[in-house]
Amino acid sequence: MLKISELAAKTGLSAHTIRFYEKHDLIRASERSEAGYRYYNDSDIRRAEFVKAARNIGFSLEDISQLLSIRVDKTSHSCQEVTDITQHKLDEVNEKISELESMQNTLQILLKSCCGGPEKATHCSIIEALEAGAVVKDRGAA
Amino acid sequence: MLKISELAAKTGLSAHTIRFYEKHDLIRASERSEAGYRYYNDSDIRRAEFVKAARNIGFSLEDISQLLSIRVDKTSHSCQEVTDITQHKLDEVNEKISELESMQNTLQILLKSCCGGPEKATHCSIIEALEAGAVVKDRGAA
DNA sequence: GTTGACCTTAGAGTCAACTCTAAGCTTATA
DNA sequence: TATAAGCTTAGAGTTGACTCTAAGGTCAAC
Ligand SMILES: [Zn+2]
Ligand SMILES: [Zn+2]
Ligand SMILES: [Zn+2]
Ligand SMILES: [Zn+2]
Numbered sequence: 001m002l003k004i005s006e007l008a009a010k011t012g013l014s015a016h017t018i019r020f021y022e023k024h025d026l027i028r029a030s031e032r033s034e035a036g037y038r039y040y041n042d043s044d045i046r047r048a049e050f051v052k053a054a055r056n057i058g059f060s061l062e063d064i065s066q067l068l069s070i071r072v073d074k075t076s077h078s079c080q081e082v083t084d085i086t087q088h089k090l091d092e093v094n095e096k097i098s099e100l101e102s103m104q105n106t107l108q109i110l111l112k113s114c115c116g117g118p119e120k121a122t123h124c125s126i127i128e129a130l131e132a133g134a135v136v137k138d139r140g141a142a
Numbered sequence: 143m144l145k146i147s148e149l150a151a152k153t154g155l156s157a158h159t160i161r162f163y164e165k166h167d168l169i170r171a172s173e174r175s176e177a178g179y180r181y182y183n184d185s186d187i188r189r190a191e192f193v194k195a196a197r198n199i200g201f202s203l204e205d206i207s208q209l210l211s212i213r214v215d216k217t218s219h220s221c222q223e224v225t226d227i228t229q230h231k232l233d234e235v236n237e238k239i240s241e242l243e244s245m246q247n248t249l250q251i252l253l254k255s256c257c258g259g260p261e262k263a264t265h266c267s268i269i270e271a272l273e274a275g276a277v278v279k280d281r282g283a284a
Numbered sequence: 285g286t287t288g289a290c291c292t293t294a295g296a297g298t299c300a301a302c303t304c305t306a307a308g309c310t311t312a313t314a
Numbered sequence: 315t316a317t318a319a320g321c322t323t324a325g326a327g328t329t330g331a332c333t334c335t336a337a338g339g340t341c342a343a344c
Contacts (some may be wrong), residue, residue, distance in 0.1 A: 003299080004290090004291075005289095005290070005291085014332090014333085015290095015291090016332075016333060016334075017295095017331085017332065017333085019292095019332085020331080020332060022214070024331095033291095033340095035291075035292080035339070035340055035341085036291075036292055036293090036339085036340095037195065037290090037291055037292080037293090037340080037341095038291085046273065049273075049275055050272050050273055052275075053271075053272045053274075053275050053276050054272050055274075057245055057248050057249065057252075057276065058242075058245035058249075059271075059332090060330075061330075061331070062330095067269070069275070069305085070263050070266075070269065071269055071272075074262060074263040074264040074266070075262045075263075075264055077262070077263040078214055078259070078260045078261060078262060078263055079256050079257050079258055079260075079262075079263055079265075079266045079268075080258055080259060080260055080269045081263065082257050082258075082263055082266050082269060083253060083258035084144075085266070086249055086253055086268055086283060087253060087254055089226070089245075089249055090246065090249040090250065091255065092152050093242050093245050093249060094246065095264050096163055096212055096238075097239060097242045097246065097259050098205065099200075100200075100235050100238055100239045100242065101239065103199055103200040103231075104232065104235045104236065104239065106199050107199065107228055107231055107232040107235060108232065109199075110199075110228055111225060111228055111229060111232065114221050114223035114224060114225050114228070115221050116221050116222055116224075117220065117221050117222060118220045118221070118222055119220060119221055120216060120217045120218075120219070120220060121212050121216040121217075121219040121220055121221055121223065121224055122216040122217055123221075124212075124221045124224050126221075126224045126225070126228060127209070127216065127224060129195075130192050130195045130196055130199075130213075131188065131191075131192055131195075131208065131213070132195075133162065133191055133194075133195050134193065134195050134199065145303055145320085145321080146320090146321075147319095147320070147321085156303085157320090157321090158302075158303060158304075159302065161299085161322095161323095162301075162302060162303085166301095175310090175321095177309070177311085177321075177322080178309085178310095178321075178322055178323090179310080179311095179320090179321055180321085180322090202300080202301090203300080203301070204300095217285085222338080235293090
């Protein structure tokens with residue numbers, strides 16, 4: 001049985017975050033001391049570590065919530081449900097990567113074009129490019 | 143002289159966003175009608191398009207603010223200041239890309255390991271991997 | 285028996301960049 | 315002239331994931 005600070009040390013989550021996750025039903029403390037202190041048993045600890053692992057991979061708290069409900073009742077859920085969540089996350093990640101690569105590409109081109117020196121920016125090709133409407137892709141609303 | 147909705151149409155920013163940018167000194171309406179309507183002259187329009195171009199590249203509003211102050215007084219600023227901002231943004235983008243690539247990698251591995259079929263999730267290797275603490279890299283606080 | 289570290293709660297604050305609302309003018313069209 | 319479309323403002327709400335605060339109770343050590 002761990003106290004919250006011990007669970008925090010064990011998982012690398014802060015005690016604040018653990019309480020926050022509890023509010024969102026991600027982590028549970030099966031027991032409380034008379035004074036109300038949270039106590040985590042082995043099952044709670046495994047659950048917390050599952051949450052931590054999922055968060056590290058980049059799953060949203062909503063995703064984690066779904067993964068947890070699969071985990072607690074595996075016979076009522078299929079592998080497909082799990083891959084759906086995972087694939088959806090991968091799609092998101094892929095999309096963000098390509099947006100960022102587009103930015104990366106533009107930024108690299110801009111950097112190459114500019115002397116980067118101590119001269120006045122009157123001739124700066126980065127500023128010029130922005131004035132000319134340097135656009136690789138319209139990102140619409142962020 | 144354009145009205146706000148015309149500037150919105152021209153730049154692809156919403157009128158709301160244009161007013162929001164004005165609050166943050168990114169966009170200006172040099173004139174107002176008697177009734178208080180904003181009117182944008184050529185210089186305002188060019189400035190707005192500069193802002194739009196910078197935003198499309200991914201610069202933060204704070205970055206754009208700095209780029210604008212360089213733009214309006216180029217002789218007081220150097221190319222180096224411009225490349226500093228640009229390089230810093232590129233560094234940020236590169237870091238985000240590598241975080242995302244790490245997630246991408248893990249997600250792909252997980253997806254390959256799971257059958258994705260309609261079977262009960264009792265044997266699901268994705269769930270198993272998360273239970274085993276599948277971690278590629280500790281992301282600390284998001 | 286008193287420090288000081290740790291625990292509790294509800295609820296507020298943070299970040300960035302919007303996004304929307306309400307209430308009330310103004311302008312263009314039919 | 316009436317209706318609709320468009321403009322104004324201050325200010326509140328949104329998103330996700332925390333992060334922190336205040337005010338107070340508890341516990342181990344010296
Ligand atoms: Zn230069
Ligand atoms: Zn330059
Ligand atoms: Zn399977
Ligand atoms: Zn599976």
